[in-house]
Amino acid sequence: MENVQKSAMDAFEKLEKVGEGTYGKVYRARDKATGKIVALKKTRLHEDDEGVPPTTLREVSLLRMLSRDPHVVRLIDVKQGLSKEGKTVLYLVFEYMDTDLKKFIRSFRQTGEFLPPQVVKSLMFQLCKGVAFCHGHGVLHRDLKPHNLLMDPKTLQLKIADLGLARAFTVPIKKYTHEILTLWYRAPEVLMGATHYSTGVDMWSVACIFAELVTKQALFPGDSELQQLLHIFRLLGTPNEELWPGVSKLPNWHEYPQWNPKKVSSMVPNLDENGLDLLTKMLAYEPAKRISAKKAMEHPYFDGLEKDLL
Incomplete structure (x- = not known):
């Protein structure tokens, strides 16, 4: 799993913390591959979850679907990684708005x-x-x-x-x-x-x-x-x-x-x-x-x- 954590975070250069959502921290980051500025939302999952629970996956696919609308912030990507304590974390990659x-x-x-x-x-x-x-x-x-x-x-x-x-x-x-x-x-x-x-x-x-x-x-x-x-x-x-x-x-x-x-x-x-x-x-x-x-x-x-x- 180590490499997943690395690749999730290696893909982006964190620029600064822009907020603290109810479900985790939000960073302004640069996508190293494209140079595009994105908002990176790190969400921790419940302590007792092994891997990503189906409810979370449903939410993510729902967010993906909703973000087709021009008046909903676009969810560009989702990456899975591990925290230092070995817990599953999800990184939601959103378009960044000023x-x-x-x-x-x-x-x-x-x-x-x-x-x-x-x-x-x-x-x-x-x-x-x-x-x-x-x-x-x-x-x-x-x-x-x-x-x-x-x-x-x-x-x-x-x-x-x-x-x-x-x-x-x-x-x-x-x-x-x-x-x-x-x-x-x-x-x-x-x-x-x-x-x-x-x-x-x-x-x-x-x-x-x-x-x-x-x-x-x-x-x-x-x-x-x-x-x-x-x-x-x-x-x-x-x-x-x-x-x-x-x-x-x-x-x-x-x-x-x-x-x-x-x-x-x-x-x-x-x-x-x-x-x-x-x-x-x-x-x-x-x-x-x-x-x-x-x-x-x-x-x-x-x-x-x-x-x-x-």
């Missing part, structure tokens, strides 16, 4: 300018298109946030990354642990302990990203699960059985402070009427009532966009 949406928004915060409405529209359309592709193939992302949306600042092309957490959801949807998502983009049903959830969790995250593109500020910046819910309730009203049938049956349901719903425009004042309509449809409390990514792409907000070029 920046992400978090950095892009921050650059506008620093200059004091807002993102041009056409840029917001184009990025949102690409995001909906990428999400629609994943959902169409039975995959939830479950951790969409600006940091996971890579982009090319010159062409403004956006690609979804970190699909490593995606599990194909089959019907009936399996139980998930709900400890993975970043709080700010986390859907209320997840915060309330729902264990069966679906595409609506991603659409909630898309809504939060939409608002942030427009205002340059997080829509619901909670620092604990409770605070996160209260941020949501202050804008959308405290949910009840009328607003959201079944809400009081969720595991983490409590008696919460009562707020009346406010207009979404109070938090996102510089968004046009069509944009506000789309954002509101994405922020429906009842997960099944949230607009789907595919439907969102047909919303009048995107009229006038050269969709074929995106």
Whole structure:
């Protein structure tokens, strides 16, 4: 096995560590054969696994399939190796992209300018298109946030990354642990302990990203699960059985402070009427009532966009 480890790592020159994903370290690296810059994601497998478990192989082939879409980061190659302790490690080789949406928004915060409405529209359309592709193939992302949306600042092309957490959801949807998502983009049903959830969790995250593109500020910046819910309730009203049938049956349901719903425009004042309509449809409390990514792409907000070029 020694030579596999060597060849996996000899093929690349590590340039620097660019991040720490949930499942391992990410490096910027150069492919020695082609000179191309790639992102190398090193993932360790569970301690008790002998070799590569079939679930991981399924995930990898799923990632490969999804990365055919122009709005999903391309998985170029997978190499298997051994760690110093003799454990199996996988190296996922992805295309490298220079920046992400978090950095892009921050650059506008620093200059004091807002993102041009056409840029917001184009990025949102690409995001909906990428999400629609994943959902169409039975995959939830479950951790969409600006940091996971890579982009090319010159062409403004956006690609979804970190699909490593995606599990194909089959019907009936399996139980998930709900400890993975970043709080700010986390859907209320997840915060309330729902264990069966679906595409609506991603659409909630898309809504939060939409608002942030427009205002340059997080829509619901909670620092604990409770605070996160209260941020949501202050804008959308405290949910009840009328607003959201079944809400009081969720595991983490409590008696919460009562707020009346406010207009979404109070938090996102510089968004046009069509944009506000789309954002509101994405922020429906009842997960099944949230607009789907595919439907969102047909919303009048995107009229006038050269969709074929995106």
